[in-house]
Amino acid sequence: MSALPLAFLSPWMLLALLALPALWLLLRVTPPRPRKVDFPPLRLLLDVVAKRETPVSTPWWLLLLRLAIAALVIFALAKPIWNLSEGATGSGPLLVVIDNGFGAAPDWSERLAAAEAAITTAGDGDRPVALAATADQPRDLGLSTASKALDRLRVLQPEPFTPDRASILPAIRKLLESAAGAEALWISDGLENGGGRAFAEGLKAALGDHRLVVRVDPTSSARGLAAAENQPAAMTAKALRAEASGPEPITVRASDLRGRPLGEAQARFETGAREAVASFDMPVELRNDVARLEVVGAKSAGAVQVLDQRSKRRSVGLVTGATSDVAQPLLSPTYYVARALKPFADVREARGQGPNQAVEAFIAEKLPAIVLADVGALTPETHDALAAWVRNGGVLIRFAGPRLAAAPEDDLSPVRLRQGGRILGGALAWETPQPLASFSPNGPFAPLAVPKDVTVSRQVLAEPDADLPDRVWATLGDGTPLVTGVREGKGLSALFHVTADTRWSNLPLSGAFVDMLRRIVDLAGSNPPARTESAANAPQPAQAAAMLSPTRTLDGFGAFRNPPPTARPAPAEGRPAATADNPPGFYGPLDAGVALNALAPDAVLARVDLSGLDVGTAPLAVSEPTSVAPWLLTLATIAAIADSLAVFILGGGMALLGRRRATTAGLLFAGGIGLAFALSAPAFAQTPPKDTFDERFALEATLSTRLAYVVTGDFEVDRLSKAGLEGLSQTLGERTALEPGAPMAVDPAKDELSFFPLLYWPVVDGQPTPTPATLARIDAYMKQGGAILFDTRDALTATPGAQNETLKRLLAGLDVPALEKAPPDHVLTKAFYLLNDFPGRYADSPLWVEALPPAEDGEERPARAGDGVSPVMITGADLAAAWAVGADGMPLLPTSGDERQREMAYRVGVNIVMYTLTGNYKADQVHVPALLERLGQ
DSSP states (O other): OEETTEEESSGGGGGGGGGHHHHHHHHSEEOOOOOOOOOOHHHHHHTOSOOOOOOEEOOHHHHHHHHHHHHHHHHHHTOEEESOOTTOOSSSOEEEEEOOSGGGSTTHHHHHHHHHHHHHHHHHTTOOEEEEETTSOOOOOOOBOHHHHHHHHHTOOOOSSOOOGGGGHHHHHHHHHHSTTOEEEEEOOSBOTTTHHHHHHHHHHHHTTSOEEEEOOTTOOOEEEEEEEEOSSOEEEEEEESSOOSOEEEEEEEEOTTOOEEEEEEEEEOTTOSEEEEEEOOOHHHHTTOOEEEETTTOSGGGEEEOOGGGOOEEEEEEEOOSOTTTSGGGOTTHHHHHHHTTTEEEEEOOSSOHHHHHHHHHHTTOSEEEEESOOOOOHHHHHHHHHHHHTTOEEEEEOOHHHHHSOOOTTSSSOBOTTOOOOSGGGOOSSOEEEEEEOTTSTTTTSOOOSSOEESOOOOBOOOTTHHHHEEEEETTSOEEEEEEEETTEEEEEESSOSSSSSBSGGGSHHHHHHHHHHHTTTTOOOOOOOHHHHHSOOOHHHHTEEOEEEEEOTTSOEEOOOTTOOOEESSSOOBOOSSSOSEEESOTTTOEEEBSSOTTOOOOBOOOTTSOOEEEOSOOOOOEEOHHHHHHHHHHHHHHHHHHHHHHTTHHHHHHHHHHHHHHHHHHHHHHHHHHHHSOOSSOOOOOOOOOHHHHHHHHSSOOOEEEOOSOHHHHHHHHHHHHHHHHHHHHHSSOOOOOOEEEOTTTSOOTTOSEEEEEOOTTOOOOOHHHHHHHHHHHHTTOEEEEEOOOTTTSOTTOOOHHHHHHHTTSOOOOEEEOOTTSGGGTSSSOOSOOOSSSSSOOOEEEOOOOOOTTSOOOOOSTTOOOSEEEEOSOHHHHHOBOTTSOBSSOOSSOHHHHHHHHHHHHHHHHHHHHTTHHHHHHTHHHHHHHHHO
16 A cells, blocks of 8 residues: 555554544543642531532543544554655565666666665565566576565676567566566666567566556666777777767777776767767787777676787788789789788788898798798798798798799698699690689688689699698689698698789689688687697588687676686687677687677667556666654654643642652653653664774784784793794795784684684693684684694604594584595695605604595596685694794704704795695696696597
């Protein structure tokens, strides 16, 4: 029941108002006021005769006051709420639909607040609630309590893609069919992207005559980034906004893979425009390092563009053996190649230089790709330099022609060429030109469509041999190769068996020519893992070769994260928009993979149009609903006090009290009103209890990394523990990158333990057993990653195989894992130093650690999950005594062996500290050969 902006969560309590007339009748009668009788005896005698007394009626104002008190109590019990959230004002089930795509990320906290307010209000009214997120995978919806809906709401996060709202409509229809009288609240991101209006229409149709409220912020405008291109003059990106409002400048930042900023560019939206262009005027070498573009301050995956190797502009050097390319540019062998390369590469032509000088100059400039158009023989020095450049990662693209066909055989071509095998006429002349028939499934052209209009009239033939089939990338109709290629070290060499102009083929006039050159140039710098000869010859499934696994993906706020478990491999070709299965980010190797973005190059942003739909709209921002009941109870209490005073006055109480007592009564009345306010008024802010947290202790423990020891109450033991950890800290500062502060003493019963990565606990006979509360604190410390080193200090006196009774009693209340003696392959043996045993003041004492999981047959022990730090370590070597130093830096106590044993004790301490700080990364390093071997399989 509601009367905006006031609503009652328990409206049935208002039925008690019907009892007010009966209460009126009961309150009308009041006892008569006592009469004042004068003391004079004569007057007393005159009044001896009793007179008939009748009660008088209750004053009307007092009667109204009492009725008001009853009404206030009734209204308070009905749970009135002020400023009730839109969409939660009914009495039936409530469906809350929240957009959680990238468009909702910039003001995600406000959306959560709006949803939480609606669900909380519905829960106060005992209404069942269903929660649906548009970017989640479709699933059946069900009504639940408000608390369960809030639990699910709190784990929702924006997703980095456009939500497919239509996919959840079937589940919503199914829910509403079984939920009679349901209302719906749609917390929209305000974007049409993802079918906003169609979703609103479908949701309204499913609700029928019931209420639909849409919350959307009319003042916000989503920002997006799309169509990032590395053009010849600059890198550009298209900035988007959803509303065609007034002029607005935004800043776009470019950064590399490590997150280092490389530059910023301004984009300005003109009045009425929803698109703007940001242009980065930077050197091509710097532009090639850009891996991420983002709108500053947008905090959305839609405002981020990630760039892969396809966005890099590689510099390509062109060398020709012809002599008339300047005088007749259309006949130049490099004319068509240069025009085909310019959309995606910076072309550098050699002018006024011979082929040998040009090749050497391009190698000296460290260009990633060189094109040789009909270049025949090179000098031995240039030939060797070019071959070494290819092996180091360069891409050599050669075109045939008369000079190449007449040149002696060299190893720069991917295949052996038939000398004099040019098809120029005579007996070997083709009667008709041969068409381009197919691309090899194992070559770089495999994803391309075979053009139907490419024909070849002349070519340079390849000498048949066993390696020829593996090196053919494109084949003519008669089976002869058109393009061949081969890997040479880190680089590759490719050969077009026709000229770079139109004399032998119309391939340079085809659009496929640009795609073929792009795919070859994109291979510059990539070095796929080598395959065996049998694997290279075996046919490879095209689908498997075209899929790449996710490497780094974006979350809904545009930050990089590890790929979620639901992410699937993405196709290596094309640039599709991101989906739930393929979130935006990098797929495949970072140096040779592909990038997916939340917005496709042709994407636009638009506000959702809800005009003409019978839906209620409300702003996104909500204020917290306020309970009116405390105020009503406060007024009722004040009215009750006023009623009591009125009865007291009408009964003659003031005459009995006298003047002084009247003053006292007034003070009591004022105090009663103040007490009523204190007890009944809503507590808007409560003064927190005095904080018992020791800030000084926390500052000392956290300003630097410190080791800690447990105070035992034994002065000598505690003194050695402190001195031992001081000596170990000094050793850590001298030998490692860690610079620890002075060690601290802790009492597990009262001090915070989470500040310390390692606790040294010397075991003393007769040490009292910790209380259950202390054991709970210690157990929580170990569960949260802390490590405790228990030192029984009894290596010389302990009976082999016997347990220390004091330690056994200390550990009885703790959740201690299974322990084992530290094996030779444990991380503790190689965390910093290589160790075979763990001596302290006493030698031959084992170090007990948490048992590692058993290894499978024939395999080495596995690396532990998580950080792999054992929460409990036990020794009897009296380590602190071996580490202990005095004020002069000299050892305090001798060891059972020589000084070499003390040195090994320090190494044990260093390894233990490094182990607790770094975990099992050393174990992962040890297993690198096995991991690489498995990856190779």
